[in-house]
Amino acid sequence: MSGVKLQNVIKRYGDVQVIHGVDLEIEDGEFCVFVGPSGCGKSTLLRMVAGLEETTEGSMSIGARDVTKMDPAERGVAMVFQTYALYPHMTVKENMGFGLKMNGHPKAEIEAKVAEATRILKLEEYLKRKPAALSGGQRQRVSIGRAIVRGPEVFLFDEPLSNLDAELRVEMRVEIARLHKEIGATMIYVTHDQVEAMTLADKIVVLRKGFIEQVGAPLELYRDPDNKFVAGFIGSPAMNFLEGVVKGGRVHVPSLQNSFDVPVALPPEGTEVTLGLRPEHIEVDPAGDTHDIDLTEALGGTSYAYLVSASGEKIIVEEHGDERSQEGMRVGIKFPVERTMLFDRKSEARIR
Structure with missing residues (x-):
């Protein structure tokens, strides 16, 4: 297997540049995920x-x-x-071996490679079926099997789970993670779903408008984003962002009707900033700043309360336990200031 290295890679369509000088190194055997919003250039790359x-x-x-x-x-x-x-008139076995057959590989070699891919993907009972007799997840496993039999140096996945329902997506995520662990190949995976990125990747590449915003391990990007875009994109639900200003050596946040001593060196007086706070770091507290609950989502072990501040800014709070907030309630909130992140409002860069 082999790693992949990109040096100052640029892509233009006529006068329109869509990839802007990308430098990236993917190690041998690494699972790298390109993630970002639609139109960011991940599939093009x-x-x-x-x-x-x-x-x-x-x-x-x-x-x-x-x-x-x-x-x-x-x-x-x-x-x-x-x-x-997949070729609809061919069986699963024929689909997986077709590429090798067309390239003139010996029959015994094709049989051996198809058998190995079948074992890895647990497709033994489906070998004689045609694609019409398979579920979406089974068809995608056959598609992956067809790639495995070629014995490539690098596997490339372009949003392979987008056509599957929620349950199958989870199942196939596990299958792909297990596949990577078993064969140890270099894999590059494109998705707009940051949950897929977080659960599969050794390394995440966050793209926006053809530029790399940040590269790092999933938890590294989650805990230590370089800018507001990465902080908001990585994590579900997204990070809360509240507008503030540096005043009197503190960060004043109008929507919270309060000022805070944050654990970073503050920019000059009057600088407009954005305070970032993840939903799981906020607690409901009667003694805290009060806000109206506009909506709640109960997901079993976890609930999310969507609050609206007096100035109209939305705040998402993650809740656990038996007693949880309800729509229409007015609740107070608190949070540890050391868990907050601070961003320059104009450049969106992290203030560290």
């Missing part, structure tokens, strides 16, 4: 690694080979798409 999109500038290597100008078939990658792209 993945297709550039696959060779399905031409690299306008910069270089790309897989292992020790420069693959920047190579055709997709020469790169040693296998791609799993959002759509299953």
Whole structure:
């Protein structure tokens, strides 16, 4: 298996630049997830690694080979798409071995590789079925099996779970994580779902408008984001953001009708800032600032209360236990100031 290295990679369509000088190194055997909102360039970047999109500038290597100008078939990658792209007239076994058959591989080799992929993905009982007789999750496993039999250096996944229902998505996440653990291959995975990113990745690459915002391990990005965008994108529900201003050596937050001594060096007096606070760090407390509850979501062991401050800003509070807030109530809240994050309101950069 091999790692992947991108150096100052740029992609243009005519005069429009969509990927802006990306530098990235993915280690051999690493599970790397590209995540970001629609239109951020994550699928374009993945297709550039696959060779399905031409690299306008910069270089790309897989292992020790420069693959920047190579055709997709020469790169040693296998791609799993959002759509299953299975041949409807072929059985599962025939679908998985078809690529090797077309490339002239011996029958015995094809049989052995299909058998190994079947074992890994637990598809033994489905080998004689055709795609129409399979569920969505089973079809996607066949699609992954077709990639496995090729023995690629790098696996590429382009939102492979988007067409599945919620239960199957969870099941397939576990399957893909188990697959990576068993075969130890380098994998690059594209998703807009940050839950998938957090649960699967060794390394997350957060993209916005063709730029890399931050790269790091899932909990590293969650606990120590570089800017407001990453802080808001990683985590579900999203981080609460409250507008404030530096006043008298403290951070004054009008919606909380209070000022705070935060554990960072403050910018100059009058600087407009944003206070970030995760829902799980807020507690309901009768002695705290009071807010109206607009909506609650009860999810079993956890509930989320959506509060509205006097100035109209929304605050999400995570609750546990038997007694929880209800819609229409007015409650007080408190939180440990050391858990807050501070961002410059104009640049959105983290103030550390």
